[in-house]
Amino acid sequence: MPLAYPAPDVWSLIADIAAESPSATAFIHGERRLSFAELLDGAARVAQGLADLGVGPGDRVALWLPNILAYPIVYFACARLGAIAVAVNTRYRAVEVADIVGRSGAKVLACAPAFRRIDFLSILADIDPAALAGLSALVTVGEEPPTIPPAIETLRRVSFDRLLSRPALATNHAMSKAPCNIFTTSGTTSAPKFVLHRQGAIAGHAQQVARVFGFAAPETVTLSILPLCGVFGFDQTMATLAAGKPSVLVESYEIDELARLISRHRPTTLFGSDDLYARLLDEMPGECPMPSVKWAGYASFNAALGDLPERAEKRGLLLCGLYGMSEVQALYARQPVDSAVGRRKVGGGIVVSPLAHVRVRDPESGRLLGIGEPGELECAGPSLMVGYYGNDKATAAAITADGYVRTGDFAELDPYGGFTFLSRMGDVLRLSGFLVNPQEIETHIQKLAGIANCQTIAVARPEGVRAVSFVILEPGTPLDEAAIIAHCRRDLANYKVPLRVLAVDDFPKTPSPNGFKIQRNKLRELAEAELDRGRFARS
Structure with missing residues (x-):
């Protein structure tokens, strides 16, 4: 199993900042600004509300929420309780939601059935009521819809505002070793696996990313465009919080709205896909349409946009390749910002943690490979998962005896002390x-x-x-x-x-x-x- 590294717990990550700078902005959502003190207070109150519903250390709470303020508040409430937040993709539909809630054994499901951009209500209407029978309660964010789907009409429903009205939970169960996050893998041929992380891995990685990415700079603002239910968007937001800086929560993927938010909030760093940046550059005119952005982390999914980093650089936007996955967390590695575009544009890079290490192995012979020899990437370090929740067999297959995760990615070591991601092994x-x-x-x-x-x-x-x-x-x-x-x-x-x-x-x-x-x-x-x-x- 992976080695244990000392790291803070998730609750302390924001409690320490709230103690030093209580009025500092943690989140911006629409016209609302939430300070670190307000985030801490709201999370402590929601923690008591969840405890009233029977949630305790080790219990699972499913977060099926868009990027709204309720998401981080409920998440940190889970951390204080020692509970595990199960991320449910907002793109998922009835069968997938029912499967994740059921297999994870979630006690509570938090959702926003009246949210205008995602039709949660219709999805809930398609769920077999028996599939949610294990839930003790449904926490609803926003107004309750006039028509209650059969899947939830028999469930106890509690409004998020009611949880916020409770007194703060007196006991703090947050610990570095306590499990706190379940991310789901996005397998295309089987049910998703549940990637389990401890608080120390989450908090420690957030602090390390904040240091390496320069988020301590006074002007730092990030735009949380990517969904918090995914490790990419989640880790970006946690790193920003770890630096005591604000994240702008974005609930819309409409490109004109994103362009407006960039112009208004002037973020210093962006994270997204090549498709996103291509559309933003088409939408935003001028020689330097995003002057506040020092650099932008990106993932390349569309081979047709292979020249995007060169085109973006001509308009003042420096795109940097990244590497990460649920098992090692996102932002595990990054190409140096000051490197030439030919190197900067590819996935991979230098590992963020000084305690992390990568190697490449021949998938057939098992031989460890040298620079420029492609094979399967293996990763070690403090950001690694505990394992796959409820699946010891898959955990044993994924983690080597000396604590490396077999990523299933095709990569090669580079001459600079880093690595280059080439593709998924299954795609090779x-x-x-x-x-x-x-x-x-x-x-x-x-x-x-x-x-x-x-x-x-x-x-x-x-x-x-x-x-x-x-x-x-x-x-x-x-x-x-x-x-x-x-x-x-x-x-x-x-x-x-x-x-x-x-x-x-x-x-x-x-x-x-x-x-x-x-x-x-x-x-x-x-x-x-x-x-x-x-x-x-x-x-």
Whole structure:
């Protein structure tokens, strides 16, 4: 199991700041500003309210909430109680919500059924009442809807405002070793696993990120665009709090609203995906549309936006590649802000904690690899998970005997003391005995006019494993499969040339806190079905 490192508890993270600077702003939401003292007081009151509902140390409280003030208040209330906050993705629907609430054994579910941007009420209406039978209560944020769905009409319902009216919980159960967070993995082929973290890992990582990222600067403001139910948005916000600085909670993903908030609040750091930054740059005119932003952490999901960091830099926005996952927390590593764009644009970087360490292992031989040799990334350090809640078998498979997490990511060590993320191991193609990053093929195909996006998978055929590419075409562009294959054959090794190129309107996806992840297994099934029908051009 991972080594234990000394770290504060989650409650002390904000209590110490509230003691020193009680009026300092912790959160901004709309026109409301919540100070650290108010955050601490509200969380202590909600902790008593949750205790009245039977919640105690080790119990689970499911947080199915958007980025509103209730989220951090309930979260820190759980920390004071020694309870575990279970993050429920706001993109999830009835089956997924019921599964997570049921398998986690949550005592309380907090949600905002009248929230205007997400139709929680309709989702609740589709849940089988039996699936929520284990809950002792439902905490509702905002007005209760006029129509009560069957799934919750028999449940005890308590308003968030009522919890806020309780006296502060006198006893503090927060401890560094106490479990406090469950994040769900976003697997596309099985039920999500529950990634469990202790308070010391959460609080210590927040403090370390705040130091390395320079959040102690007086002018620091971050925009919490990414949902708090995901580790990326959560860790960004916790690091900002650890520095005693304000986070602007963003509940809308409409690009014009995000642009307005950036202009109004002048954040010093942003975090998001390449798609988000591309849309913001299109929306915001001028040579330097975000002058307050010193640098922006980003994750690359769209191979079609490979030149985005170069384009962004020309307009004054420095994008820095990051690395993280639920098992090691987000912001585990970052490319140096002062490095050249060619290095800065790729995922990975230098680990944030001086106690963290990475290595790369050959997935077949088990040999540890050197610089520039791609294999499976393994991570160690104080931000690692305890394990998968309720799944000892999966925990044993994921964590090595000497305390490293097997990430399932394809990466290589770099000459600078860091590493470069290449792709998920499950996405790696083994073609003619060689490991091939599918992005190499995808990026090459997307150089052709009319190709909006591309995904490449591998399929087993009698003649060997071959690549098959799926493309989304620009409106009005016909598919010229022969031309695409010829384009690949001219410039790529023969074993990398796709056997087929198929056009789709969209890629099959599954929701994750940071957007949607492409279901490559579904693409593989489509490719195999197409090939089995015998309609392919033999190369």
